[in-house]
Amino acid sequence: MTATLMLIAGVGYAGPFFFSTGTVNNLMATASRPDTLGKFEIEAADDFILTGSQTSLTSATFTGLLTGASPTIGEVRVEIYRVFPNDSDVGRTPQVPTRVNSPSDVALDDRDSTVGGGLSFTTTVLNGTFTAVNSIQTGGIHPSPGQTTGGNGPVTGQEVQFNITFTNPFALPADHYFFIPQVQVGGGEFLWLSGSRPIVPPGTPFAPDLQSWTRDVFLDPDWLRVGTDIVGAGTFNGAFTLTGAVPEPGSLLLLMGAGIAALWSRRERHA
Numbered sequence: 001m002t003a004t005l006m007l008i009a010g011v012g013y014a015g016p017f018f019f020s021t022g023t024v025n026n027l028m029a030t031a032s033r034p035d036t037l038g039k040f041e042i043e044a045a046d047d048f049i050l051t052g053s054q055t056s057l058t059s060a061t062f063t064g065l066l067t068g069a070s071p072t073i074g075e076v077r078v079e080i081y082r083v084f085p086n087d088s089d090v091g092r093t094p095q096v097p098t099r100v101n102s103p104s105d106v107a108l109d110d111r112d113s114t115v116g117g118g119l120s121f122t123t124t125v126l127n128g129t130f131t132a133v134n135s136i137q138t139g140g141i142h143p144s145p146g147q148t149t150g151g152n153g154p155v156t157g158q159e160v161q162f163n164i165t166f167t168n169p170f171a172l173p174a175d176h177y178f179f180i181p182q183v184q185v186g187g188g189e190f191l192w193l194s195g196s197r198p199i200v201p202p203g204t205p206f207a208p209d210l211q212s213w214t215r216d217v218f219l220d221p222d223w224l225r226v227g228t229d230i231v232g233a234g235t236f237n238g239a240f241t242l243t244g245a246v247p248e249p250g251s252l253l254l255l256m257g258a259g260i261a262a263l264w265s266r267r268e269r270h271a
Contacts, residue, residue, distance in 0.1 A: 015245070015246060016243070016244070016245055016246075017050075017052065017055050017056075017057075017242070017243065017244040017245055017246050018204070018241070018242070018243050018244075019048050019204045019241060019242040019243075020199075020202065020203045020204050020240075020241040020242075021046065021195035021196060021197075021199055021203050021204075021237045021238065021239055021240055021241070022195055022196030022199050022200060022201075022202060022203025022204075023195065023196050023202075023203070023239075024063045024126075024159075024193050024194075024195055024239040025193070025194055025195065025196065025239075026130065026131060026132045026133055026193070026194075027132070027133060027134065027194045027234075027236060028132060028133075028134055028135065028136070028151075028193070028194040028212075028226060028227075028231075028236045029064065029065050029132035029134075029135040029136075029155050029191035029192065029193050029194070030044040030135065030136045030191055030192050030194075030212065030214050030226055030236075030238070031044065031135075031136060031137050031138055031140075031189055031190070031191050031192075031214075032044035032064075032180065032181060032182045032183065032190060032191070032192050032214075033182050033183060033184055033185070033189065033190055034075055034077050034112070034182045034184055035217065036074065036075060036184045037074070037184065037186070039184075040216060040217040040218075041182075041216065041217045041220075042138065042141070042182075042214070042215070042216045042217075043079070043180050043182065043214065043215055043216075044136075044180065044181075044192045044212060044213070044214045044226070044238065045081060045103045045178040045179065045180045045212060045213045045214065045223070045238075046178065046179055046195075046210075046211075046212045046213075046237050046238035046240065047083070047176060047177065047178050047179070047209070047210040048176075048177055048178075048179060048206070048242060049175075049176050049177070049206050050172055050173070050174050050175060050177065051174050052174060052246035052247075053173065053174060053246075053247070054171060054172070054173055054246070054247055055171075055172050055173075055174075055244055055245070055246050056169045056170070056171055056244045056245050056246075056247070057166060057169055057170040057171075057172065057242055057243070057244040058165070058166055058169045058243060058244045058245070059163075059164055059165050059166060059242075059243045059244070060078065060164040060166070060179070060181075060240060060241060060242050060243065061161055061162060061163055061164065061240060061241045062161070062162050062164070062179075062181040062192060062238070062239060062240040062241075063126065063159065063160070063161045063162070063192075063193050063195075063239040063240075064159075064160060064162070064181075064183070064190050064191050064192045064193050064239075065130060065132065065155060065156075065157035065158065065159060065160070065190070065191045065193060066157050066158045066160050066183075066185060066188055066189075066190060067155065067156070067157040067185075067188040067189045067190075067191070068157070068185070068187045068188020068189070069187065069188075070187055070188075071157075071158070071185045071186065071187050071188030071189075072185065072186040072187055073123065073183060073184070073185060073186075074183075074184035074185065074186060075112055075113055075114060075182075075183075075184040076112065076113040076119065076121045076162060076164070076181075076182070076183050076184070077110060077111070077112040077113070077117075077119070077181070077182040077183075077184075078110065078111050078112075078119060078164060078166075078179070078180065078181055078182075079107045079109070079110040079179075079180040079182070080107065080108050080109045080110065080170060080172065080177055080178070080179065080180070081103035081104050081106075081107050081108055081177065081178040081180060082103075082104050082108050082175060082176070082177060082178070083101060083102070083103065083104065083176045083177070083178070083210075084099045084100070084101070084102045084103065084104050084105075085099075085104070086104045086108075087104035087105060087106050087107075087108060088104045088105040088106075088221070089105055089221070092221075094222045095143035095144055095219065095222050096143065096144055096147065096219070096222040096223065096224050096229065097144055097147065097224075097229055099222065099223070101208075101210045102213050102222075102223040102225075103178040103180070103213055103223055105221035106221065107180075108177070109170060109172075111166055111168060111170070118166060118167050118168030119164060119165070119166055119167065119168075120164075120165045120167055121162055121163060121164050121165070122162075122163045123160050123161065123162055123163065124160065124161045124163065125158055125159070125160055126159040126160065126161055127158065127159035128158055129156060129157075129158070130156065130157065130158065130159035131154055131155070131156040132154065132155050132156075132191070132193060132194075133154055134151040134152070134153060134154065134231065135151060135152045135153065135154070135155040135191055136151060136152060136191075136214055136226060136230055137152040137155065137189070137191070138189065138216075140152045140230070141214060141215060141216045141218070141219055141224060141230070142219075143218075143219060143222070147224055147229045147230060148229060148230060148231075148232040149230060150230075150231060150232060151230060151231045155191060157188070157191070159193070162181065162183070164181075169244065170244075176210075178213070179238070179240055179242070181238075181240065192238050192239070193238075193239045194212070194236045194237060194238060194239060195237045195238055195239035195240070196237065197209070197211075197235060197236060197237040199237065209237070211225055211226065211227055211228065211235035211236060211237070212225075212226045212227070212235075212236045212237055212238050213225055213226065214226050214230070
């Protein structure tokens with residue numbers, strides 16, 4: 001047991017990880033919610049890239065609108081998707097203009113705020129009244145050829161930042177991913193606000209920076225581009241940040257060694 005603890009204590013981190021899409025803006029608000037309380041699921045997605053061999057994501061923020069006179073927040077959920085064609089059925093005929101650079105068919109991993117779900121959260125009201133000039137709301141997502149509607153128009157609500165702690169951190173290898181925040185709201189809706197595009201400091205520029213995508217349960221497993229497909233012009237990012245750490249190159253071997261040491265210790269005790 002002592003050897004195991006020494007190995008774990010020896011695990012170090014090359015440095016912190018931080019990603020941000022930069023400043024929140026009012027160009028777009030996209031509905032995103034879990035399937036709860038008789039409301040069907042809607043997912044909004046934006047991408048990020050990890051270059052470390054194994055990044056541990058420990059916290060996040062995202063900013064959106066809460067509509068309604070007295071909205072109440074229920075479940076909060078964060079999903080991680082890879083980029084199509086990973087985790088996808090490539091032999092199926094899609095009902096959208098393209099799947100190139102979209103999220104995959106199914107999620108890679110997720111966390112939620114239910115008991116044991118691996119996520120806790122707090123909220124910060126940034127603005128009591130905030131209006132986005134365009135939106136994708138419930139009923140605003142349609143398969144081809146009727147996908148281009150121009151959007152659902154302006155929407156007003158409280159501008160709220162969600163501060164997420166992953167009590168069970170995401171452990172992700174180097175790859176290109178999509179981040180999907182979802183919020184259950186009683187007496188209203190959550191709509192994810194757009195962030196800077198292109199990303200500029202104090203955001204974290206990267207390439208290729210894919211545009212945001214969305215789908216509802218009726219379009220699933222396909223996705224539509226918020227700007228190109230639904231609005232018919234422009235491209236958008238979502239407003240979010242990610243924080244974590246990247247282990248030193250030798251740390252993964254130390255963790256493996258800790259597991260082997262623990263197994264050996266158990267075998268000796270039962271011998």
